[in-house]
Amino acid sequence: MSTRMYGRWERPRSAGFFGLTWGASMAGLGLVIAIMATFMTTRSLPLTGLSITVAAAIFVPLVITHNGRTGWEIAVLRTQYAMARSRGEQVYHAGRFSRIPGTARLPGLLADSRLSEYETAGGKRFAMLHIRRTDHYSVVLRVIPCGKELVDQHQIDAWVEGWGQFLAAQSRGGEVVAVTAVVENVVETRLKQRREVARLVRPDAPEFAQAVMREAAADVGGIGVRLEARIALTYRAIGKGRIRRDVAEQAREIGQRLQGVLSHLARAGLPATPLQAWEVIGLVRSRYDLASQRDVEAAGPDITTTQSWDTAGPVAHQDRWDHYCHDGARSITWEMDAAPRGAVFETGLEELLRPRADVPRKRIAIVYRLHSAAEATKLVDSDFRDALAAEQTERGIASASASLRVGNTNAARQEQARGAGLTRFGLLVTVSDHLQADLPGIEASVKGMTDASRLGVRRCYGSQAATFAASLGIGLILPEHTSISKRVSA
Template sequence: MTTRTYGRWERPRSAGFFGLTWGVSMVGLALIVIVMLTFLITRSLRATAVVIGCAAVVFMPLAITIGGRSGWEIAVLRAQFALARARGEDLYRAGRFSAIPGIAKLPGLLANSRLIEYETAGGKRFALVHVRRTDHYTVILRILPRGKELVDQSQIDSWVAGYGDFLANQSRGGEVVAVTSVLETVVETHLRQQREVARLVRAESPEWARTVMHQAAADIGGVGVRVEARIAITYTAFGQGRSRRDPAEQAREIGRRLQGVLSQLARAGLPATPLEAWEVIGLVRSRYDLASQRDVETAGREITTTQSWDTAGPLAHEDRWDHYLHDGARSITWEMDLAPRGAVYETGLEELLLPRADVPRKRIAIVYRLHSAAEASDLVDSDYRDALAAEQTERGIASAAASIRVDNTRATRMEQVRGAGLARFGALITATAPLDADLPGIEAAVKDMAASSRLGIRRCYAAQAASFAGSLGIGLILPEHTSVSKRVTA
C-alpha cells in the first residue's frame, strides 16, 4: 500500500520584471518615466540627479525584502510601534486599582469583543465570541482527535480527505471567514481525572478497586503535559439590515448549521462538542494567567459565579518588541514564513505537535482563510496566468522554480474544477512560560521542532500581544486587522 503525499501549495505572487512583483515593477516604470520627464523639461543634470536619488529612496525599500517583509513595511512597523510606546499603548493595567475597578477586559484587538451563549433546537448550548470591530461571530469546538496507533493507512487517508471536504464545504457559501485549528499542550493538573474518578467510584466498591482507580488518575498524563485540541469557525454576519446586526439572529443561523458541521468533522475522525460560555471563559483566563489554571479547573461550571468575559483578561500586560509579558508569564509567538517545501506526509507536523516536558505550554494554531467558490475560480486562473508570465520572463534556476509553479497552479485549477476548495493558510506558534523559566532554551526547542517539520518560522516582531490573542483560536483573524497598507508590503 502506498502512502499519500500532500503539497503543491504556492504563495500568490504577481509576476513582474526581474523577479519583482507586478506592483513594484509598475512603480519602477513610473519612476523611470518621471526621471526622463524631469530631464526633458529642465535639461538640468543636477535636478535629474536629485530626482534619481529620490526615486531610489522610494523604490529600493519596495524591491528589497528582509524576512518576507519589504523595507517600507519594516519601517512603518517600527514607526507605529515607537509611536504606540510613546503613547503608553504597550502597557495595560486592570483590576481593583485600575481606572475601571473590578474589570479586567481582554486587551488590544479583543477589547471590543463579547461572549454570548445560545441553545440549538436540539438543546445543545454553545458560546459565540462576537468581535464587533469586524462583525465576526465564532463558535469554538472541542475536538477529541484519534491517534494513529493501530489504524490502517487507508483510514488515515480517509480522515485527511474528510477534513479537506469539511474545509471545502465551509467555503462554498462564502459566510465562513476562517477556520482555525488549534492544538495546545498545557501542564497536567490531574484535576479532571480525579473529578471523573470521584464520579465513577462508589463507596461500597472494594478498597483495592478504589485504590487502583485513584492511582490510575494520578498516573495519567505521561510527561506531565496534556494535549488539548479545538477548532474555531469564524462567520461573517448573515443577512441584511436589522437581522445582520441582531446577535440572536446570527446565533440562530449558526446553530442551525452546527449539526452539519459536527457531522462533517465526525467523518474526518474528529468528534467535536461546542464549548459553552463557562468553558471559553476558563480557557481564556488560564492562558493569560498561568497561576489560575488550577483554580479554573477546580471551579468548573461554577466559574461564572465569580468570572465573566469582562474579567477574563490579564491584570497587567506589556507588549514588547519581541515578546509578551502577561500576569507573571512571558510568551513568544512565531508565524509561518514558509510552508514545507515539496511533498509531505500527513505526519509532516508531528515533531512540532508532540508534547514535550521541556516545552510544557505550547500552542500551534493553523488558520485557514477560505475563499468562496466564485472567488476560487477567479483566483486559480489569475495564479496560473501569473505563473506562466513568470516562466516566460525568468531565466536559469529561477526559471526552473517558475516551471514548477506553473505545474502546481495548473494542478490547482484542475482540482478546483473538480470541486476542491481553495484556502490561504498560515500558522502561529506560541510558547508560554513563567518569568523565571529558561525562555532561550524553550525558544531553541521550538525552532528545532519547526525545522524538523520543515516549517519556516519567524518571530512576530512588534505584534506579540496581537499574535498571542490570534493564536488562542477564539475568532481573532489577524489579517482583518492589519495596520500596514498592502501597497508597501511584500
C-alpha cells in the same frame, strides 16, 4: 509507511518585470516616467539627479525584502511600534486599582469582543464570541483527535481526506471567514480527570471498582503534559438588514449550521463538542494567567460565579518588541515564514505537536482562510496566468522554479474544477513560561521542532500581544486587522 503525500502549495504572487511583483513593476515604471518628465520639462541635470535619488529611495526598499517583508513594511512597522510606545499603548493595567475598578478586560484587538451563550434546536449549548470591530462571530469546538496507534493507513488517509472535505464544505457558502485549528500542550493538573471520575463512579459501586477508577485518575503517566485540541469557526455576519445587526439572529443562523459542522468533523476522525461560555472564560483566563490554571480547573462550571468575560483578561501586560509579558508569565510567538518545501506525509507536524517536558506550555494554531467557490475560480485562473508570465520572463534557476509553479497552479485549477476548495493557511507557534524562563533555550527548542517539521518560522517582532491573542484559537483573524497597506507589502 504511508505512500500518500501532500503538497503543491504556492504563495500567491503577481508576475511583473524581471521577477518583481506586478505592483513593484508598475511603481518602478511610474518613477521612470516621472524622472523622464522632470528632465524634459526642466532640462536641469541637478533636478534630474535629485529626482533619481528620490526615486531610488522609494523604489529600492520596495523590492528588497528581509524575512518576507519589504523595507517599507519594516520601516512602517517600526514607526508604528515607536508611536505606540510613546503613547504608552504597550502597557496595560487592570484590576482593583485601574481606571475602571474591578474589571480586567481583554486587551488589544479583543477589547471590543463580547461573549454570549445560546442553544441549538437540538439542545446543545454553545458560546459565541462577537468581535465588533470586524463584525465576526466565532464558535469554538472542543475536539478529541483520534490517535494513529493501531489504525490502518487507509483509515488515516480517509481522515485526512475528510478534513479537506470539511474545509471545502465550509468555503462553499462564503460565510466562513476562517477555520482555526489549535493543538495545545498544557501542564497536567489531573483535576479534570478526578472530577470526571467522581461524576462517573456510583456510590453503590464495588469498592474495588471505585479504587481502580480513582487510581486511573491519579496516574495519567507521561511527562506531566497533556494535549488539548480545539477548532474555531469564524463567520462573517449572515443575512441582510436587521438580521446582520441582531446578535441573537446570528446565533440562530450559526446554530442551524453547527450540526452539519459536527457531522463533517466526525467523518474526519475529529469528534467535536461546542464549548460553553464558562469553558471559554476558563480557557482564556488560564492562558493569560498561568497561575490560575489549577483554580480554573477546580472551579469547573462554577467559575461563572466569580469570573466573567470582563474579568478574563490579564491584570497587567507589557507588549515588548520580541516577547509578551502577562500576569507573571512570558510568551513568545513565531509565525510561519515558509511552508514545507516539497511534499510531506501526514506526519509532517508530528515533531512540533508532540508534548515535551522542556516546553510544557506550547500552542500551535493553524489558520485556514477560506475562499468561496466564486473567488476560488478567479484566483486559481489568475495564479496560473501569473505563473505562465513568470516562466516566460525568468531565466536559469528562477525559470526552473517558475516551471514548478506552473505545474502546481495548473493542478490547483484542475482540483478546484473537480470540487476542491481553495484555502490560504498560516501557522502560529506560541510558547509560554514563567518570567524566569530560559528564553534562549526555548527558542532553540522551537527551532529544532520546526526544522524537524520542515517549516520556516520567524519571531513576530512588534506584534507579540496580537499574535498571542490570535493563537488562542477563539476567532481572532489577524489579516482582518492589518495596519500596513498591501501596496508596500511583499
